[in-house]
Amino acid sequence: MRPSRAVSGAARRLADAGVDAARAEAEQLAAYVLGVPRGRLALADGFDPDQLRRFDELVARRADREPLQHLTGTAGFRHLELAVGPGVFVPRPETELLAGWGVARGLEVVDRPLVVDLCSGSGAIALAVAQELPGARVVAVERSPEALRWLRRNATDRAAAGDRPVEVVVADVTDPELLADLAGRVDVLLCNPPYVPRSVVVPPEVAGHDPDEAVFGGADGLAVIGPVVRRAAELLRPGGVLGIEHDDTHGTAVPELLAADGRFTAVAEHHDLAGRPRFATASRRPDGDRADAGTAWQTGSS
Structure with missing residues (x-):
């Protein structure tokens, strides 16, 4: 699946769950799973089945309002x-x-x-x-x-x-x-x-x-x-x-x-x-x- 399609669906799910900046967070999770910088997400290869499954799991946890930083393990400062x-x-x-x-x-x-x-x-x-x-x-x-x-x-x-x-x-x-x-x-x-x-x-x-x-x-x-x-x-x-x-x-x-x-x-x-x-x-x-x-x-x- 192309990253853009997966991100769009994830962003809708996160927005419905009340997450602010849902699109940006969906992109960050996608970049994390694919191992690419967020700025190069559009150029990344599509998700393979294991990556897509992992992405869906992380989106579900974020929709349950687990902090994004806990999912990725890091926080920028x-x-x-x-x-x-x-x-x-x-x-x-x-x-x-x-x-x-x-x-x-x-x-x-x-x-x-x-x-x-x-x-x-x-x-x-x-x-x-x-x-x-x-x-x-x-x-x-x-x-x-x-x-x-x-x-x-x-x-x-x-x-x-x-x-x-x-x-x-x-x-x-x-x-x-x-x-x-x-x-x-x-x-x-x-x-x-x-x-x-x-x-x-x-x-x-x-x-x-x-x-x-x-x-x-x-x-x-x-x-x-x-x-x-x-x-x-x-x-x-x-x-x-x-x-x-x-x-x-x-x-x-x-x-x-x-x-x-x-x-x-x-x-x-x-x-x-x-x-x-x-x-x-x-x-x-x-x-x-x-x-x-x-x-x-x-x-x-x-």
Whole structure:
């Protein structure tokens, strides 16, 4: 069967199942089964019977809302292809903006920058930074045993490919003594924590497959963000910077947390490509002191 015919049928099935971008996902599955880049799918040979059977099986699983990335075993993130699967949060495209912001800030550090990625999961942010800032020391922090297996696998794969190795630390990011040996030394701290409020109804791909502890951040979605903000103030050197992703309902709440802490300046909110509030940034006060709570913050742009 020609790929175009198989893809058309699959796209209809996925659309009927409520999958967004059904045509694109059908093409990705077809390219995966045929072992060709998606851009060359139209030039590929037709499916043989075994390939067609495999394609139909994958389409059926996707129609049942199993994540596309679990079916192919990989997720693209900036310039990387990361191994993902059950037990680890699948990195999202919007998080690439936070990683890019972190890379840009790291480039501003004259000496070897020290970058910390909290709630590292698959290692997406840490490994992207390590690849794009080859002179940096990058520390990835994760506590979940299941996620750690994927993080270590990806870190090993990227080191074998020639990227600077990242340091993996097993720890809870809400621990008030987290990374005590790095206190006051970190140049860039990045975090994509669990931040969805518990009452929010999430898509089937998330509800059925992403780890609960990597998605939900308590009743208001801020249960992890609050401790991260406080610990970041201890870990960052004077002038060091923090970037933290958050729910699109937190466009005011997270900057207000940063401003209220009193140890940050230049608090700003950034939007994703769809115009939604996506991550907040701030700088550790150069004098290292705590200002009066309520420091003004501004809306920025990613």
